[in-house]
Amino acid sequence: MATLTDVIDRPSSQSGLWSWITTVDHKRIGVLYGVTAFIFLLLGGLEAGVIRLQLAVPDNTLVDPDTFNQMFTMHGTTMIFLVIMPLSASFFNFVIPLAIGARDVAFPRLNAFSYWVFLFGGLLLNASFLTNQAPDAGWFSYANLTEKPFSANQGLDYWALGLQVLGVSSLAAAFNFVVTIVNMRAPGMSLMRMPLFVWMTLVTSILLVLAFPVITVGLIELTFDRNFGTNFFVPEGGGDPILWQHLFWVFGHPEVYILILPAMGIVSEVLPTFSRKPLFGYPVVVFSGVVIGIMGWAVWSHHMFTVGLGPVAVSVFMITTMLIAVPTGVKIFNWIGTLWGGQIDLKTAMLFALGFVALFIVGGLSGVSHAVAPSDNQQQDTYYIVAHIHYVLFGGALFGIFAGVYYWFPKLTGKLLHEGIGKLHFWLYFIGMNITFFPMHYLGLNGMPRRIYTYASEFGWDGLNMLASLGYLVLLAGTLLFIVNLMISLRKEPDAGHDPWDAPGLEWSIASPPPTYNFATIPQVEGLDQYWIEKRRAEAEGHPITEPEAPVDPSTIHMPSPSYWPLVTAIGVLILGGGMLVDTGWDYIRFPIPFIGGLICFIGIVAWANEPPAKEHAGDDHHPEAGHGAEPHAMVAAPVAVAERPAGAAAAHSVRLICSNCGNQLSTNFRFCPYCGGAVENPAEPHQEG
Amino acid sequence: MGLLPFRGEESQTQRARDKKGNTTHMSKRLSISRKHFLLLGLTAILLLVMACAPDAKQSTFGTSGPVAEKQLLLFNVLLWVMVAVFILVEGVLLYAIIKFRRRPGQTELPPQTHGHTALEITWTVIPTILILGLGIWSTITLFELDQPPAGADALEVTAVGHQWWWEFEYPDANGNGKRITTANELRIPVDKAIRINLRSDDVIHSFWVPKLAGKVDVVPTRENYMWFQADETGIFYGQCAEFCGVAHAQMRFLVQVLPQEDYLAWAESFGEAPVLSAQAQAGQTVFNGTGGCVVCHTANGSDSPAVVAGRVQGFMTSDTGIAPGPNLTDLATRERFGAGLVELNRQNLRQWLRDPEVIKPGNYMSERAAIYQTADGRASLSESDISSLLEYLLSLK
Secondary structure, three states: OHHHHHHOOOOOOOOHHHHHHOOOOHHHHHHHHHHHHHHHHHHHHHHHHHHHHHHOOOOOOOOOHHHHHHHHHHHHHHHHHHHHHHHHHHHHHHHHHHHOOOOOOOOHHHHHHHHHHHHHHHHHHHHHHHOOOOOOOOOOOOOOOOOOOOOOOOHHHHHHHHHHHHHHHHHHHHHHHHHHHHHOOOOOOOHHHOOHHHHHHHHHHHHHHHHHHHHHHHHHHHHHHHHHOOOOOOHHHOOOHHHHHHHHHHHHHHHHHHHHHHHHHHHHHHHHHHHOOOOOOHHHHHHHHHHHHHHHHHOHHHHHOOOOOOHHHHHHHHHHHHHOHHHHHHHHHHHHHHHOOOOEOOOHHHHHHHHHHHHHHHHHHHHHHHHOHHHHHHHOOEHHHHHHHHHHHHHHHHHHHHHHHHHHHHHHHOOOOOHHHHHHHHHHHHHHHHHHHHHHHHHHHOOOEOOOOOOOHHHOOHHHHHHHHHHHHHHHHHHHHHHHHHHHHHHOOOOOOOOOOOOOOHHHHOOOOOOOOOOOOOOOOOOOOHHHHHHHHHHHOOOOOOOOOOOOOHHHOOOOOOOOHHHHHHHHHHHHHHHHHOOOOOOOOOOOHHHHHHHHHHHHHHHHHHOOOOHHHOOOOOOOOOOOOOOOOOOOOOOHHHHHOOOOOOOHHHOOEEEOOOOOEEOOOOOEOOOOOOEEEOOHHHHHHO | OOOOOOOOHHHHHHHHHHHHHHHHHHHHHHHOOOOOOHHHHHHHHHHHHHHHOOOOOOOOOOOOOHHHHHHHHHHHHHHHHHHHHHHHHHHHHHHHHHHOEOOOOOOOOOOOOOOOHHHHHHHHHHHHHHHHHHHHHHHHHHHHHHOOOOOOOOEEEEEEEEOOEEEEEEOOOOOOOOOEEEEOEEEEEOOOOEEEEEEEOOOOEEEEEOOOEEEEEEOOOOOEEEEEOOOOOEEEEEEOOOOOOOOHHHOEEEEEEEOHHHHHHHHHHOOOOOOOOHHHHHHHHHHHOOOOHHHOOOOOOOOOHHHHHHHHHHHHHOOOOOOOOOOOOOHHHOOEEOOOOEEOOHHHHHHHHHOHHHHOOOOHHHHHOHHHOOOOOOOOOOHHHHHHHHHHHHOOO
């Protein structure tokens, strides 16, 4: 394999299509995530449009039940796995290294791999439309409806395999961000000096790492039931469909917090900035986030109150579920405390953040009402729940994400999004969201079950359904307006400056858009809201900061080189997963294609591990790194001194730390040895002193 | 057996009035702060729209009987707590937004407060106490509603969920050991506790009659049960609440609550041989012969467990020919057919016999019965056969 990777040079495109395909830059990957997820948002929105069109009037025959079932299944699956999660991932990618003062994530190629796998997983899921076999058992796909006798076509296979592929992406990304946040913070940034968004990203990533294996197990069992004759969920074979519900919700409820915590993190950045005062009760907001993350594991059966678990089990889950309202409420109170006494500037980002708080209160309150099991028995599986999840995920997660878009867009592009259009966008969303989803509370209480493709006029649900459908049009208008805003704003000249909002985070201390290397000098962190500290100090000293950190010659800072192999490996994963859809029916090799995918994966991984460094560096004092087990990109977050290091000094861009305990070579950004846990000493330091 | 008046319409109007009153009060209070803030005005409008919406027949309001009433009481109390918290928190939020707006010329930083320990402890402890109180009350209600009250001598019925209709089995319908199987219309006596044993032979369904009780899932591997009691006679609407496949939206049923003596009379007379005209007799021949109806449907009394088991077995192991079908004994006494879907009259039933797919897309009769395996999906029976069959079905009473 070494020969293969010696022959193929590392890609070096800095612009054009190839630069995007081979990029390992966290900022570009963030953009890829964002754009892809936004396209899926439009797709999921269209699916919602079909649902609302069909339900606008009673006894509608616009679409047949099959199509309708596919629409709500794909709408839910798309919005959760292909929109909210990757949009959050887009912010993790773009913001986290900037916010912690790092030059990239810990594993840049793994990061690229996560993106490509996500893209392919999304495409695999949606490819089901092309064969007219879109999954149709709901985003929760309750067994045993998902078994072959009841779902004969391959829709559920697309669904299970698509989610498996997406799970690979989520897990890889989550590991990456845990390692990045734990290891790569700028010197001085202790845990309790991390910006809140970084904290929430850490909690979310840990939840992902723990939750995804559970659904993976469930999906494997489902796939085996459907294709290999196992009986995990087949009652006639001694299996139990309720097992699926437990597996699904042990994953599914932490998943809810995976969706909402990043948005809470964003809001906790935006509110202080536009109130011009620090987050109220920072430690409490941090701990409440962590507590939500932990308690989220003890509430899953509230999705199953009507399953017949018995009053003892139900009462336990009822109490734990109610208690989770406490840390959630605490967050809301602290956000209001942040506003209190501030100087609130109602920029679009702030409007979306305030919209988040206002709407999340509604979602939180209705959440408490179905924590109460006896009352939930009336609400379970009705439109009341549909209203609740949309207040939490649309009014909550998506509003938080849009707050983040308006907040960080100038950092990403150097250009401000148009405020006037932005405010109109906000109001259309805010009003449209309430018109669409508020009536659903009442529809549900009036007995309208979820997931019905039609209803009779005699139920008296006509008017509110029509109202909800009209609300959809308002949301559609808002979305189109946002696209217009993007196009207008991207065309104009950069006008944002490096710090348009007088914001507290490190990311605002560098130019917009940030240079490839992010920070020429790795910042030294003295406290929470570091950039505010610096700006206030400079103001007090009479020379306010007006310029971003001065740029340096990029060639003096070693950054990870682009790579083909994440993409190749991701293609392997796609073929490995999607290949399961082709059943040859032969005796011994029923599923040959996954083996091809596995082989491609294997080649990709081996080549990845043995990849040589970029050629441009081979001429100077670079030591080829191919062959050691260590990550060749380890120079990502070089220590403070690197940029100034004299050119001749022992291979400036391949300086490594040696663990004094086990002798392993380490990336310079590690403070303790990941192999043995021993302390790390920097070999450069004694030389300088001596 | 005429259509009995629907219950609770008057109290619904009352409820709507209450709601409306509350709405006006709320919007007034909100408009105090600042007119151009749409948030609460909008909410007020929505509440108003909801309050004016006609109350639905399948509503969780306007309940009858102890189970649904206790569940509703819990919700109603919770609702007012939620409304209070909503007004309080959104009000403070709105106040903060307006009061602490950035004014032109503000160059000084606001006070850089970082927190307030006493305040933060307060707003952690108060919700915790509220929540625990609510939790205790809910737990008590939960255990209370689990079983019918001791000594209630409940009438037992087994509700079997099928894709996409309901079967009701009475192991002892008249207190004298009479077994009855019927479908899609549950008949029960008023003022008597009913214990529903829930069973499924295919996928998971959920049994739900909102005005009588919250739902309980019907799971193939579980012996779930629920109970309720209707405090007045009338027709109550029910519907499957767990997504169960193509025709999930049309898996409805009716609960007819009868005066106790009417109920007993029905139970006693169930399955008596109907009087058949000559045409109806011809229809019976079609039913048992060329039509093949009898493969899946029983029309002359309760299904024997062996016959039911055979149909389920056939359904699970084959893609054609057989599926469990609703028992049609005394069909003509029902209000509706097609699982609570359409009114039982000559015209609808004729349409159904010609092509069930038009009324209920995805149903297994169209998919499996031999007579519907035609190019256009219409029955391969002659019009005169259909007329005779219709006559026969309408004489089943």
